[in-house]
Amino acid sequence: MSFLKTYEQLSWEGTQESIATKQASDVERALARPAGALTLDDFQALISPAAVPYLENMAQLSHQRTVERFGYTQQFFSPVYLSNVCSNVCTYCGFSALNRIPRKILNDEEIAQELDAVKALGMDHVLFVTGEANRMVGVPYLKKAFAIARERFSSISMEVQPLDQADYETLIEAGLSAVLVYQETYHRASYAEVHLRGMKQNFDYRLETPDRLGRAGIKKIGLGALYGLDDWRADSFFVAAHLRYMEKTYWRSRYSLSFPRIRPHEGDFAPKTVLTDRDLIQIICAYRLLSPEVELSLSTRESEVFRNHAYRLGITTMSAGSKTNPGGYAAEKTSLKQFEISDERSPAELAAMLRQGGYEAVWKDWDATYDGRAVPAEATA
Ligand code: SF4
Known part of the structure; x- marks a missing residue:
């Protein structure tokens, strides 16, 4: 069993039509539901054009439900790119295999230097990122990187190529606690248009990755779409359907969502659709109202x-x-x-801004003691 079966029962065009025809009464019904009781149909109402006049109400409710569950906190993380080598051709990415750029894979010493620099920023949690190159940056390489990171950080996440369940089990044993894997777009034909070569062309294998992670018993799974590849409303709905399926099927894992968007000025890739700031706020609020538990992440993009x-x-x-x-x-x-990142503030500057707003920065994700692991000296300092 996997999400693929659920996915095949959903229709992209039917979803678009259902969202487009939502009325104010549908939005009001969704907003009146208690926390945790919203359906996927309610979610469609909240991301529909009919919900735009209700954006302020949605924002207030979203704020309230977030504070009830998470308090006045923001969890910090910094990505550490281990490699820009990639065997895929994705038309929207600078690391694409056909791009003639200098390639780099960090060695052990360089990984340690990077991790020390991130630790010096105050972080106690790290996200490893790579291109997708399973032969050169596969499980043995990642295990070595984890060993270096475990001496310094309480928890390790990664955003790398999709792997088999046994590989995830090996990496969990080596210290992995969270994996981010974005489907990019849930529209099969649009997916095929931008993924021209390599393993990433296998839409179904990618779509079933969160299932393999859930079965492997990972602590946290990150889902999402890359906004700009197709209709943002339909893609948001498919992410919501995926999230709902995962929350029900692998209820021991936690979930996070991210909202990367391709901007028209990035590279020479022309996005099919543009997600405006207002649209993005609408999606964020809709996800919060759908799932009080899900972590919602906003990057320096x-x-x-x-x-x-x-x-x-x-x-x-x-x-x-x-x-x-x-x-x-x-x-x-x-x-x-x-x-290119947009928000260039240091973690200390961002923490200071949050403090002024009454929020506290949280510098770690998961404490090693919960795993029965020895606590790194730095984590207790
Ligand atoms: S697989 Fe990832 S890193 Fe590689 S080209 Fe595609 S988006 Fe870029």
Whole structure:
């Protein structure tokens, strides 16, 4: 059993039509439901054009439900890019295999340098990111990187190529606690248009990755779509359906959602659709109302102004001080970035802004003691 079966019962066009025909009464019904009682049909109402006049109500309710569950906190993380080598061709990404760029895979010493630099920012949690190159940056390489990270950090997440269940089990044993794997778009034909070569062309294998993670017993799974590849409303709905399926099927795991969007000025890839700031706020609030438990993450792709506004409206996790190139913190600062970040504030500056707003920054995700692991000296200092 996997989400693929559920996915095949859903219709993209039917979803679009259902969202487009929602009325004010549907939105009001969704807003009147108690926390945790919203259906996927309610979610469609909340992301529909009919909900736009209710955005302020949605934002207030989303804020309230987030504070009830998470308090006045924002969890911080910094991505550490281990490699920009990739065997896939994705038309929207600078790391794409056909791009003639200098390739870099960090060695042990460079990984340690990067991790020390991130630790010095105050972080006690790290997100490893790579291109998708299973032969060169596969499980043995990742295990070595985890061993270096475990000496320094309480928890380790990763955003790398989808793997088999046995590989995830091996990496969980090595210290992995969360995996982010975005479907990019749930529209099969649009997916095929932008993924031209490599393993990533296998839509179904990617779609079933969260199932393999759930079966492997991972603590947290990150889902999402890359906004700009197809209709943002339909993609948001499919993410919501995926989330609902996962929450019910693998209820021991926690979940997070991210909202990366391709902006028209990034590279020469022209997005099919544009997700405006207002649209993004609408999606964030709708997800919060659908799921009181899900973590909602806003990265440094977004501008300082937008993040200052949006963090109160449902967001629980923010990246800070991010570098999107391998070695970007210390080892090789000039290597090619996957994308330009917009919010360049340091974690300390972001924490100060949050403090002024009555929020507290949380610098770790999961404490090693919960796993029965020895606590790294730095984590208790
Ligand atoms: S999006 Fe990921 S898989 Fe595609 S080219 Fe970029 S790094 Fe490789």
